[in-house]
Amino acid sequence: MPLTTEELSEIKMIxxxxxxxxxxxxxxxxxxxxxxxxxxxxxLRLLPTTNSNVLIGPGRDAPAVKAFDRFALVxxxxxxxxxxxxxxxxxxxxxxGGIVRDIMTLGAKPIALLDLLFxxxxxxxxANWLIRGVVKGISDYGNRIGVPVVAGMIxxxxxxxxxxxxxxxxxGIVEVSKLVNSVPEAGxxxxxxxxxxxxxxxxxxxxxxxxxxxxxxxNISAVQVGNPLMEKLLIxxxxxxxxxxxxxxxxxxxxxGLATALSELAADHNLGAVVILDSLHLxxxxxxxxxxxxxxxxxxxxxIVASDRLNDLxxxxxRYDLEYSVIGYLSSDGLIKVYYRGxxxxxxxxxxxAKPRIRLWDIEIPEEYRSLGRELRIPEVNDxxxxxxxxxxxxxxxxxxxxxxxxxxxxxxxxxxKPGAGDAAVLRxxxxxxxxxxxxxxxxNPRYVYLNPFMGAANAVGECYRNLISxxxxxxxxxxxxxxxxxxxxxxxxxxxxxxxxxxxxxxxLKLPVVGGKVSFYNEDLSNGSQVRPVTxxxxxxxxxDVRKSVTYSLKxxxxxxxxxxxxxxxxxxxxxIYRCFGLEAGEIPLPRxxxxxxxxxxxxxxxxxxxxxxxxxxxxxxxxxxxSEMCVxxxxxxxxxxxxxxxxxxxxxxxxxxSESQARYLVEVRRDCLGKALELARDLNVEVGVLGEVHGxxxxxRYGDLDLVRVGINELREIYDNTLERLIEG
Amino acid sequence: xIRFPGSNADLDVVWVIRKVAGVNASLxxxxxxxxxxxxxxxxxxxxxxxxxxxxxxxAARSEVMDExxxxxxxxxxxxxxxxxxxxxxxxxxxxxxxLPNTSGRFICGWVKLRLLNPRxxxxxxxxxxxxxxxxxxxxxxxxxxxxxxINRPMIKYFDTNPNGSSYDIAGVASxxxxxxxxxxxxxxxxxxxxxxDDRTPGGLIIWRSIASALKEGW
Numbered sequence: 015m016p017l018t019t020e021e022l023s024e025i026k027m028i029x030x031x032x033x034x035x036x037x038x039x040x041x042x043x044x045x046x047x048x049x050x051x052x053x054x055x056x057x058l059r060l061l062p063t064t065n066s067n068v069l070i071g072p073g074r075d076a077p078a079v080k081a082f083d084r085f086a087l088v089x090x091x092x093x094x095x096x097x098x099x100x101x102x103x104x105x106x107x108x109x110x111g112g113i114v115r116d117i118m119t120l121g122a123k124p125i126a127l128l129d130l131l132f133x134x135x136x137x138x139x140x141a142n143w144l145i146r147g148v149v150k151g152i153s154d155y156g157n158r159i160g161v162p163v164v165a166g167m168i169x170x171x172x173x174x175x176x177x178x179x180x181x182x183x184x185x186g187i188v189e190v191s192k193l194v195n196s197v198p199e200a201g202x203x204x205x206x207x208x209x210x211x212x213x214x215x216x217x218x219x220x221x222x223x224x225x226x227x228x229x230x231x232x233n234i235s236a237v238q239v240g241n242p243l244m245e246k247l248l249i250x251x252x253x254x255x256x257x258x259x260x261x262x263x264x265x266x267x268x269x270x271g272l273a274t275a276l277s278e279l280a281a282d283h284n285l286g287a288v289v290i291l292d293s294l295h296l297x298x299x300x301x302x303x304x305x306x307x308x309x310x311x312x313x314x315x316x317x318i319v320a321s322d323r324l325n326d327l328x329x330x331x332x333r334y335d336l337e338y339s340v341i342g343y344l345s346s347d348g349l350i351k352v353y354y355r356g357x358x359x360x361x362x363x364x365x366x367x368a369k370p371r372i373r374l375w376d377i378e379i380p381e382e383y384r385s386l387g388r389e390l391r392i393p394e395v396n397d398x399x400x401x402x403x404x405x406x407x408x409x410x411x412x413x414x415x416x417x418x419x420x421x422x423x424x425x426x427x428x429x430x431x432k433p434g435a436g437d438a439a440v441l442r443x444x445x446x447x448x449x450x451x452x453x454x455x456x457x458x459n460p461r462y463v464y465l466n467p468f469m470g471a472a473n474a475v476g477e478c479y480r481n482l483i484s485x486x487x488x489x490x491x492x493x494x495x496x497x498x499x500x501x502x503x504x505x506x507x508x509x510x511x512x513x514x515x516x517x518x519x520x521x522x523x524l525k526l527p528v529v530g531g532k533v534s535f536y537n538e539d540l541s542n543g544s545q546v547r548p549v550t551x552x553x554x555x556x557x558x559x560d561v562r563k564s565v566t567y568s569l570k571x572x573x574x575x576x577x578x579x580x581x582x583x584x585x586x587x588x589x590x591x592i593y594r595c596f597g598l599e600a601g602e603i604p605l606p607r608x609x610x611x612x613x614x615x616x617x618x619x620x621x622x623x624x625x626x627x628x629x630x631x632x633x634x635x636x637x638x639x640x641x642x643s644e645m646c647v648x649x650x651x652x653x654x655x656x657x658x659x660x661x662x663x664x665x666x667x668x669x670x671x672x673x674s675e676s677q678a679r680y681l682v683e684v685r686r687d688c689l690g691k692a693l694e695l696a697r698d699l700n701v702e703v704g705v706l707g708e709v710h711g712x713x714x715x716x717r718y719g720d721l722d723l724v725r726v727g728i729n730e731l732r733e734i735y736d737n738t739l740e741r742l743i744e745g
Numbered sequence: 746x747i748r749f750p751g752s753n754a755d756l757d758v759v760w761v762i763r764k765v766a767g768v769n770a771s772l773x774x775x776x777x778x779x780x781x782x783x784x785x786x787x788x789x790x791x792x793x794x795x796x797x798x799x800x801x802x803x804a805a806r807s808e809v810m811d812e813x814x815x816x817x818x819x820x821x822x823x824x825x826x827x828x829x830x831x832x833x834x835x836x837x838x839x840x841x842x843x844l845p846n847t848s849g850r851f852i853c854g855w856v857k858l859r860l861l862n863p864r865x866x867x868x869x870x871x872x873x874x875x876x877x878x879x880x881x882x883x884x885x886x887x888x889x890x891x892x893x894x895i896n897r898p899m900i901k902y903f904d905t906n907p908n909g910s911s912y913d914i915a916g917v918a919s920x921x922x923x924x925x926x927x928x929x930x931x932x933x934x935x936x937x938x939x940x941x942d943d944r945t946p947g948g949l950i951i952w953r954s955i956a957s958a959l960k961e962g963w
Contacts, residue, residue: 153851157882158792160753243751243795333774335750420851422882424933425790427757435941442938444760449938561938568942649942 017042021370028366036352036359039304040273045370047535049270052373053501054533057511060518061528067490068527070195073282075119075266076186077529078193079491081557082446086190088122091130091183091456091495091553093534097238098180102147106180107155107240111312113184114161114245115266118315121194121256122186124249125426126441127156129166129182130456130495130551131417134175136409136742141175145743148180153420158242159249163421164429164439166456170409173460173547176540181495183553185454187443188256196262198283198318200346204276205324206267207331207338208248209313212297214238216309244313244336251334252315260327263318273307273367275316276350281368286349289342291359303354318344377511378504386465390587390601395669398716399724402639403734404594405673411590411636412738435648436566437484437632440558451561453487458551459635462603465588467509471496471516471550472606476677478554479524480632483615484680486564486622487556492521494531494552499545501535509548510535516606517550523608526554565622567631569649573686574628574709576645576653578638580614580679581702582662584670590635591673603675610678617701618680626692629683637673639724641681642706643714646728647735652711657718659704668723672716683709746787747813749775749804754790754826754932761932762787766952768959775807780815784959785822785866788813788829790882790930800843800885801831810836822866822955823924827883830916830926839917839926841890847909851884855944857903858915858929865922866958867951868898876903877947878940879929881915886928888914898922900929922963925951 017025017038025033025041033041047053063071069086070078076090094109110127117124129152134141156163161184255261265275272289280287291306301309317338319327324340331338345351350367352360395401405411418433430451431440438455457477462470475492482489494517499506510533521528537546558564569576586592587601621627629649633641642655657671665671684692689705696703714731716724746762748755755772762770771783793804804810810832817823817838825833833839846852855878863871888910900916908928916927931948933939940946957963 157851157884158751158753158795160791241795243792243797246751246753246792419853422851422853424853424880424882424930424939425753425757427760427933427936427939430938432941566942570942 016046021045028363034359036303036307037362039308040360040362040367043270043273043308044277044367046270049274050370051533052370053375053535054510056372056374057514060514062518062522063527063529065527068529069190072530075116078120079529080190082450084189085446086188086193087185087452087555088117088120088188089183089185089493089553089555090116090530091181091493091551092116092532093495093497094180094182095497095534095537098148099177099540102144102178103151104239106148106151108238108312109180109182110152110155111240111245112266112268113182114159115268115315117184117186118249118252119194119264119266120188121192122188123253124161124184124186125428126185126439126454127161127163127182128454128456128553129163130458131168132174132179132460132549133168133170134178135170135172138175142743144178148178149417149420155240155242157422159246160425162423162425162429164423164433164441165454167458168414168417169460171460171547177537177546179497179537179546179549181551183456183493185555187445192256194256194261194264198263198279198285198344200285200344201321202262202318202344203321203324203340204287204289204342204344205317205319205327205338205340206294207315207317207336209241209244209311210295210297210337211306211309211311211314213301213305213309214311216305238310238312240312247334247336248313248315251331251336255327255330258326260323260330261317261319265316267314267316269310271308271310277364277367280350280364284348286345286347286364287342288345289352291352291354294339294341295337303352303359307352375501375507376504377508379508380505387600388602392586392592392596395595398668398672399726401591401595401669402643402724402726405591405636405640406643406731407734407738408590408594409739409742411640413736414739415736416740416743430561431485431564431566437481438487440485440561440564442561449560449562451558453482453485453556453558454553455481456551456553457481458549460547460549461588461599463513463549464547464599465603467512467548468516469603469606471513472520473604473677474550474552475517475520475524475526476606476611477632477634478552479526479611479615480680482554482556483618484630484632487558489526489554489556491529492526492552492554494528494550496533496550497537498535498548499537506545513548513550520606520608524611563622565627565630567629567645567648569645569651569653569683569709570628572651572709575684575686575689576642576655576706576709577682577684578660578679578704578706579618579682579701580610581676582660582665582671582674582679583676584665585674585676586670589637589673589675591637591669604677607678613699614678614680614701617696617699618682620695621682621692626684626688627682628685631681633679633681634675637675638681639672639716643731644735645681646714647732650728651709652713652728653707653709654715654717655706657716659706661702661704668718746770746772746789747775747778747809748772749793751793751795752789752791754930758787758789758826758932761935761952765935765949766956768956775809778809778812780812783821785955786813786816788825788832790827790829793828793832799835801828801835804832805835814838817924820923822958824867825926826930826932827928830928831885833924833926838924839919840894841888841917843885844887844889845885846887852907853880853882855880855941856907856929858947859901859903861899861901863898865898865918865925866955866963867925868922869954869958869963871950871954875950877950878944879931879934879947881907881929883928896920898925900927
């Protein structure tokens with residue numbers, strides 16, 4: 015169990031006596047890494063979290079950002095790595111359930127979900143089972159609650175063969191005036207609504223705060239089981255109650271259960287609470303008070319309601335056949351007092367319970383990292399068509415339709431740019447105006463992080479920024495999820511600290527507040543205790559004034575020009591190209607280029623806004639060659655591009671220009687009659703662009719001046735791009 | 746528009762009926778629905794009662810369906826979309842059965858459909874053989890029937906059959922066309938802004954038909 019000897023004596027100091035069993039459970043749940051961020055808080059302070067758009071920053075169950083004056087976007091990311099490793103279906107499903115409830119705590123209506131999945135090799139039987147389970151879990155839960163999964167990312171690596179990383183994010187919207195953000199007061203009632211409390215998920219957060227041993231597959235009782243119908247009823251009922259202004263404050267009963275929700279709520283507002291556990295609706299009769307306090311049964315919300323609104327709230331909940339219990343009230347003495355069967359079973363100061371002391375662990379640069387080859391020796395390649403086929407058929411590059419077609423991404427009739435069509439999803443916001451909307455996207459690259467955690471995390475911020483720009487949105491804020499190893503191991507902890515710093519630096523450079531996030535530690539391989547590849551995932555939101563102007567990346571018209579925006583450097587380190595063609599995961603990864611990101615992003619935004627750009631695709635994994643292939647396949651149009659027109663620095667080989675993953679670049683289809691104006695704008699802004707060629711015919715031809723390098727038919731590209739993943743997974 | 750516990754496309758349809766069809770619509774909680782009040786009824790998509798047992802099975806046996814049956818006898822048009830179609834089939838108002846997709850997976854995506862023998866309020870404005878685009882999103886959409894239904898309005902998958910349905914059937918109506926059920930989502934294909942680059946808003950034919958039928962008969 016995670017409480018250490020020092021922590022135990024600290025608890026005795028706080029209480030001035032021996033803790034009861036119930037108190038010990040509460041401390042154990044709340045002081046778990048998962049709930050208290052004790053090992054990460056110190057470094058998380060480095061993240062920029064505010065600007066004039068941020069209404070609620072980190073600290074609540076979810077943050078809120080102002081959008082279009084009267085509205086707030088509420089969005090957050092969450093990991094469900096441990097549960098998904100043990101029970102992929104229920105682990106992933108309840109991850110969706112939890113993140114949706116986090117969004118609901120501010121009174122927002124959930125309108126979109128994202129999933130960021132780091133999965134093992136489809137050819138590995140165990141990994142294949144995990145892949146199917148995770149996707150089916152998200153599909154069954156997300157589809158049933160009627161919140162569309164609209165975007166995300168998937169990465170395959172053998173490091174995740176026994177242990178996947180499952181990050182999920184949710185976006186909600188609410189009128190600023192309806193944000194559930196009142197100050198709770200002594201005397202307010204504590205209501206628990208939704209599912210009954212049972213023995214599932216007992217100590218789930220403590221379970222997630224240590225490493226899984228190989229025998230931990232038997233730890234199935236720590237995984238919660240989801241009930242999406244209950245969640246859907248909660249969404250409907252709470253939306254209605256929020257609309258009526260009946261709820262003062264809400265908390266999700268998630269990790270750490272009642273113990274965590276009570277202590278955080280009370281500590282944040284200098285309050286205490288009196289709780290009668292006997293009044294809570296339970297699933298089983300013979301539960302002990304400590305089990306009730308830390309149960310993580312799903313689909314439960316804690317609602318704080320003024321006593322004179324209880325009847326109205328009860329009426330709404332009953333209409334939806336939701337069970338609820340009034341379990342106590344808030345008090346002014348700062349103590350959490352829990353009674354059960356007439357006995358005082360816990361009496362704890364909320365502040366001390368809520369925030370354990372910060373823990374700083376030793377840091378050591380791993381030997382494995384020191385010995386990574388920084389110098390790349392790449393063999394000469396003659397057949398670049400073959401290399402392109404290798405890169406394009408990588409599971410990290412190909413279409414993820416096998417996954418997203420299992421998600422109902424259209425429900426809610428908001429999804430303007432759907433999965434697989436653009437660099438980010440675009441949703442309209444009918445409550446704001448006819449054509450107002452947002453873009454959402456999530457990114458992360460574990461290979462980059464493996465080769466350089468600081469720059470790898472920074473590049474995730476940069477990529478997310480570009481993806482939001484590509485569809486025509488203005489990025490406003492991001493949330494981050496830091497998936498790391500065991501903080502008690504200095505070499506694992508080092509990756510975590512580097513990743514936070516990378517995010518902090520890049521977010522500040524791009525002026526993107528990191529309004530919320532999550533840290534997941536103890537992600538270690540089941541078989542040998544090595545850390546699974548750490549990765550930082552970034553989910554960002556951008557605003558769009560008129561969704562009719564948003565663009566996908568499919569090529570549209572013969573005769574239009576394809577231009578590249580940004581400079582290409584010989585940055586093949588960590589690229590998909592050297593991995594697919596030579597099995598290399600080495601070299602220095604592409605440098606983050608924040609000032610180019612801003613400049614080039616501004617230029618692309620203008621091209622879209624002025625209507626010059628008909629298709630935009632950011633250049634990332636697989637380089638220019640993969641990006642242009644995707645644009646061809648999606649539009650079923652050919653193009654001939656000339657690499658000698660690419661603004662390049664220091665590139666001595668064709669493959670460097672084709673496959674470099676240099677940051678801050680885009681491919682843009684410019685309307686034939688707008689090319690002159692587009693180039694003039696580039697000169698005015700001092701942005702480097704190159705006109706690569708014309709949309710034409712039914713094959714992709716890549717040349718350098720007069721030299722033919724690649725010729726592939728669009729039908730063949732499409733076959734590779736569309737069907738590879740299904741073949742790999744379904745066999 | 747009847748809302749069951751677990752319905753999730755209900756608000757979408759209300760939006761489209763009001764905004765696109767220009768017809769007034771109310772969202773009615775299943776317990777509060779009574780026959781004889783409304784000019785037309787829509788059973789929305791979603792997962793009524795979590796689709797426990799079989800898709801639509803529990804909703805089909807709930808009291809509200811007796812009220813709906815009463816309205817059908819009195820000539821009130823009924824449209825069942827996706828889960829609504831499953832409910833109509835489970836309750837015996839429409840023939841056949843809906844089984845899990847042959848792939849075993851939920852499928853979301855756009856399909857081409859052909860409208861056959863159109864008549865009745867929901868397909869009033871369609872011509873026989875019209876091909877339209879709409880998206881599907883279902884796990885249990887494989888329509889099964891022993892013999893191909895004849896002499897009634899039908900909607901068939903046009904180029905590919907995504908789920909293994911008998912005779913490529915995506916939707917089927919009562920003989921008069923008064924009751925129509927279909928797996929594709931016409932409410933998601935009713936506004937240009939939601940339609941992918943290479944598609945057209947094929948759901949419009951249904952919403953324009955019902956608007957016209959309610960005003961001028963069918």
